[in-house]
Amino acid sequence: MNLTPLQKFQNSQCLDPDNDFGPLTIKAMRFAFSLSIEQTANFAGQCAHESNYFKRQFENLNYSYERLLQIFSHDFDTDRNRILSDEEKQVARILERKPQQIANFVYANQNGNGDEASGDGWLFRGRGPLQLTGRRNYQLFAAAMNDQEIMCNPDLVVTKYYFESALWYFESNNLWSIAKKTNRVAIKNLTKRVNGGYHGLQDRINKTINFEGWLRAA
Incomplete structure (x- = not known):
């Protein structure tokens, strides 16, 4: 046990x-x-x-499409115009309920992580009481x-x-x-x-x- x-x-x-x-x-x-x-x-x-x-x-990253847009709208707004285009929303559709891919996308190139392909987002996802x-x-x-x-x-x-x-x-x-x-x-x-x-x-x-x-x- x-x-x-x-x-x-x-x-x-x-x-x-x-x-x-x-x-x-x-x-x-x-x-x-x-x-x-x-x-x-x-x-x-x-x-x-x-x-x-x-x-x-x-960290629970098993997000629905709707929840992804609520929490990570900034990450999907790639042109930084504060409006999510249909193309940008489609990325969230593709990532929906895919925790590893979500982590690698939303945490790429920040907090010391490499790019999306590096896998750092998933490897160094939230752990512990304060994530x-x-x-x-x-x-x-x-x-x-x-x-x-x-x-x-x-x-x-x-x-x-x-x-x-x-x-x-x-x-x-x-x-x-x-x-x-x-x-x-x-x-x-x-x-x-x-x-x-x-x-x-x-x-x-x-x-x-x-x-x-x-x-x-x-």
Whole structure:
């Protein structure tokens, strides 16, 4: 039986590996990662929202035609006139429900990736609670972990460094200082830095406050 990253963490902390992110697990997380109550609540709140309580391991790129046009309209707008022609929309039709081809197309020539033919988009697609994405970020993370094997086996971000990838994101983007408070302003600012916008803000607030309650309970 293959354990999930959450179960592996629970095992390492002598907890029941039930794959349920509850009070005992978050309290163990606080001490394992040497975080304050507020930092733990914020970290878990953001990650739990992004990863469905640490159950999502890989980026889901199995998009419909309609969803592709919603999320990646800029990538299909090759002439950058902000209007998708029938020809540009046809590319989305061709890519619909083809995750590997989608990744190689939308992530080409950005964040350190090569062109579409290089396959970097798929190889360095999102992994971990906060979706580590792109060759450049994988290189930086591999250096931080002192493990260059990550570059030829990116799945290590899931199988070996799942939580570390999210901790590294917080550290490398100077988010721990924002995470010292759990008021609405702090959570909103943190959401902007993690998400690039405010998608799911209320859910992130609810989770963070709930997790703080678990951590402060006797």
